[in-house]
Amino acid sequence: MNRPLQSLILVGSLALVQGCAALGKSNSFTLTADLPPDFAYVASVYYVPAKGQTCTVPRADNxxxxxxxxxxxxxxxxxxxxxRRTRKGCELVVDHVELEINATYGKDRGDFGREYARVSVREELPEAVKGAFDAAGKSEFSGQCQWLFRTSGGLRRLVKILDCKKMDVDGEVLKSRPFAAYTLDELPGKTVKMKIKLADEERPAVGDTWVKVPGGWKRCMGDNFADQYAFCYGNYKDFSTFRMPGGRICTIYPGCTEDKEVTP
Known part of the structure; x- marks a missing residue:
């Protein structure tokens, strides 16, 4: 084989490899997260037929x-x-990524809170809604999570609920859940980061059940210790103990000073 032909084949092969690499890169984006300690996310990716497609794909094949x-x-x-991907001959595109935010607060398997965030993807979006990427191809959307605490069961065991809200660019906490939206053509090869901070303070999950005191909160007694609702109803003198996730019985949350269990 002569040298010019060999060179032509080599150049063609290199272009093909580079083209395939570029295609592979252009068909994905990186999702990542900056989360507080003991937090993790689960991402579920949903696909729909691309614009102009008339096909449908059963869930079992999608x-x-x-x-x-x-x-x-x-x-x-x-x-x-x-x-983008193809199933049963139907071209599909990512529609949205559902993000399940999980955070643990104790050692028992049930000692965790869960909230949700979302990344939506569309063919077109208004500029005011569309996420922006920096020169390095990175985009970030933010949220704040807060623990809401309450007591549960006959032992008044303390449990927590996770509440997460979107934060704007100025750091203001909004009413909606963490959310971002992008167009299909701007995502290839890019990185989208969900950044979550944890609120400095926790608060009661149910109103008129705890009273703010130095060091934290005291749990209102209600009618008696068996009262599951135990609203204060103006009684800010009679309080009950409660059981922490680790088993310790306390009178103030989170500033518990008891170092051993006591009988309620």
Whole structure:
């Protein structure tokens, strides 16, 4: 084989490899997260037929990929999200990524809170809604999570509920859940980061059940210790103990000073 022909084949092969690499890169984006300690996310990716497609794909053939499904033991902050794929001859595009935010507060398996966030993807979006990328191809959306505490059961065990809200660019906490939206053509090769901060203070999940005191909150007694609702109803003198997730019985949350269990 003569040298010019060999050179032509080499150049053509290199272009083909580069083209395939570019195509592979252009069909995904990186989803990542900056979360507080003891937090993790699970990402579920949903696909729909691309614009102009008249086909439909049964759910059994259009399964929802999940990342960090085993978030307690195999959590990884980065996930590669495929943008376009074909199932049963039907071209599909990513429609949205549902983000399940999980946070643990105790050692028991049930000692965790869960909230949700979302990344939506559309063919077109108004500029006011569309997420922006920096020169490095990175975009970030923010949220704040807060623990809401209450007591549950006959032992008045303290449990927590996770409440997460979107934060704007000025750091103001909004009423909606954390959310971002992008167009299909701006996502290839980019990185989208969900950044979550934890509120400095926790607050009661139910109003008129705890009273603010130095060091934290005291649980109103209600009619008696068996009263599951135990609203204060103006009685700010009679309080009950409660059981922490680790088993310790306390009178103030979170400033518990008791170092051993006592009988309610």
């Amino acid at each position: 399964l929802v990929p999940q990342f960090n499904r085993e978030w307690r033991t195999e959590y990884k902050p980065d996930a590669q999200i495929e943008i």
